[in-house]
Amino acid sequence: MKKIKSDEASGIYCFQGEEDYLAKNTINFLKKELIDESVLEFNSFEKDAADMTYNNLYEEIVRLPFMAKKRVIILYNWTDLSKDLAKNYEEIEKYKDSYILVLMSSPESPRKNLSIVKTLMKYDRLVDFDMVNPGALKNWILKKLQEENKKISEAALRKFIEYLNYSKDSEFNSLYKIENEIKKLASISSESIDESIVDSMVNKSISSNIFNLTDAISQKTRKKAIQELNKLLNNGEEPVKILYMLSRHMINVLKIINYKNQGYKDYDIMRLVGISKFEFNKIFSTLKNFSEDKARYNLEKCMEADYILKTKKNEPNVLLFELVVSLT
Secondary structure, three states: OHHHHOOOOOEEEEEEOOOHHHHHHHHHHHHHHHOOHHHHHHHEEEEEHHHOOHHHHHHHHHOOOOOOOOEEEEEEOOHHHHHHHHHOHHHHHOOHHHEEEEEEOOOOOOOOOOHHHHHHHHOOOEEEOOOOOHHHHHHHHHHHHHHOOOEEOHHHHHHHHHHHOOOOOOOOOOHHHHHHHHHHHHOOOOOEEOHHHHHHHOOOOHHHHHHHHHHHHHOOOHHHHHHHHHHHHHOOOOHHHHHHHHHHHHHHHHHHHHHHHOOOOHHHHHHHHOOOHHHHHHHHOOHHHOOHHHHHHHHHHHHHHHHHHHHOOOOHHHHHHHHHHHHO
């Protein structure tokens, strides 16, 4: 974005990463900075590569901008044209001062063995839009609420972030989904948002709710664990999803134990395991109740239940209750 503002951005870029929200916002910023809205349709081109040939793309690349700094070309599903782009890279680079071509990738990174990807990596034109860190997420939420003329208490903000548990395995794994929850909060008549409003209006992720169950399991309080499992099922959570989240939790417990034993610092463990600070803290607080053998036993029990669920006709709810009893 700094390069765009200083007019240093030009030529081909590949956008990749899980956070599509950031990629789309950057494209909007790109258009706004380089093209006046009155001539936007003459200077921007957005298409799926499946609907065009390389010659079609080349015509768009060499076309001069009309009353704008540069033309902005956005290309989706572009891998079929990757060989042509690589082969003709030097040729189309001759026109780079008049266009920016963005190759939009899916959340999975483009294959590194593609020639065009290797070339873009060489020139530092692979742009990563990873999930944002906790500090950036907090600031972004505050900014969005400020745009809606809303204030939120520190305790309410902390609870909001905990409920959503922004991470790859959470339902709220993108800023698009979190933005929808922000809009719900902003719809209240009050200017200030407190914990009670967050409690009543925010959809808690299963990964957030599952901690009540795993806490009860770690403390071996069977009655509490059964009550929490009942709540999840009564809230409409699928047994398969609950079992997946339980298994994932046990896997993360084992990973954290192993990384701790190897002397890794907390921040590095969070990055290596791929979990949020909130989730790490929740798991870490229960580690005193787990030996490595116990965590491994729990995971094996979850895997056995998963196998039974997929291969036999056992009643899923009954299977889950039997699993919880065996773990407590």
